[in-house]
Amino acid sequence: MFQDIPQNVDIQYDPEPAGDSDSVLCFDGRSVLVRIDDNKAVLPQMCELDHKVRNVFIFKADGTRYFLCLEKASAKGFGFEPLDRIRYVEADDEQYAVVTGYHYYCFHCENRFCSVCGARLEHSPQKRCMVCTDCKNEVYPKLSPAVILGIIDEKNDSILLTRYAGREYKKYALVAGFVEMGESAEAAAKREAMEETGLEITDLEYFATQPWGFAQNLLIGYFAKVSGSREIKMDASELSEAVWVKREDVPAQPGGISLTGEMMWAFKSSQR
Numbered sequence: 001m002f003q004d005i006p007q008n009v010d011i012q013y014d015p016e017p018a019g020d021s022d023s024v025l026c027f028d029g030r031s032v033l034v035r036i037d038d039n040k041a042v043l044p045q046m047c048e049l050d051h052k053v054r055n056v057f058i059f060k061a062d063g064t065r066y067f068l069c070l071e072k073a074s075a076k077g078f079g080f081e082p083l084d085r086i087r088y089v090e091a092d093d094e095q096y097a098v099v100t101g102y103h104y105y106c107f108h109c110e111n112r113f114c115s116v117c118g119a120r121l122e123h124s125p126q127k128r129c130m131v132c133t134d135c136k137n138e139v140y141p142k143l144s145p146a147v148i149l150g151i152i153d154e155k156n157d158s159i160l161l162t163r164y165a166g167r168e169y170k171k172y173a174l175v176a177g178f179v180e181m182g183e184s185a186e187a188a189a190k191r192e193a194m195e196e197t198g199l200e201i202t203d204l205e206y207f208a209t210q211p212w213g214f215a216q217n218l219l220i221g222y223f224a225k226v227s228g229s230r231e232i233k234m235d236a237s238e239l240s241e242a243v244w245v246k247r248e249d250v251p252a253q254p255g256g257i258s259l260t261g262e263m264m265w266a267f268k269s270s271q272r
């Protein structure tokens with residue numbers, strides 16, 4: 001998964017201003033300023049931008065400091081590429097930086113004014129949050145927990161794969177959904193299995209978590225066994241397909257960047 005690529009990620013807020021050689025993430029909607037060399041995303045350094053920009057520290061990985069550009073910018077030799085393109089470049093520190101930086105960019109786009117008193121928010125000089133210039137209300141980046149579920153039918157050596165309805169992502173996925181207020185991740189897993197596929201599950205087993213900045217999520221992966229009937233009653237408003245797939249037929253490879261891909265591979269390669 002992409003968060004495992006950097007050897008050392010330091011998410012601690014660093015108030016030291018950006019230097020010329022620090023890397024910078026400039027977004028424009030769901031596009032990011034990069035150069036793609038040999039299917040690798042290369043980010044501009046601060047000194048390569050066409051002008052000095054307002055910026056804020058994001059995080060540090062393997063000795064490189066990454067900053068978010070807070071205004072429109074360009075750089076010679078770089079262009080805006082859609083995030084969906086970055087999803088398929090070689091997994092490395094820069095790819096992880098783009099996804100995590102996008103999470104932070106969304107936070108800045110969505111939090112310009114205080115929701116308590118309406119005054120302007122500005123970035124705290126000490127920590128990763130916005131502070132109201134009037135009532136001092138503090139606003140932190142949104143993080144939405146969601147569960148991903150590998151539902152296994154042991155008797156038929158199969159796993160339940162789905163395709164989302166009405167989304168750009170057309171490949172096979174697993175049952176997934178947001179954890180609701182007042183609910184544990186395990187309860188959310190059971191509810192989502194029932195809502196999306198009509199299946200009862202048991203023996204939930206934690207697999208891994210993954211930050212997923214594309215949608216400001218923290219993904220929490222579980223495997224579970226189907227209990228009772230394996231008959232699927234698909235929720236057509238959420239899914240376009242829900243099928244049992246035999247272990248050897250699961251379309252997965254090792255080394256993917258997503259938790260879903262990792263879980264599908266774990267099943268196919270008999271780690272689960």
Ligand SMILES: [Zn+2]
Nearest residue numbers: 114117132135
């Ligand atoms: Zn306020």
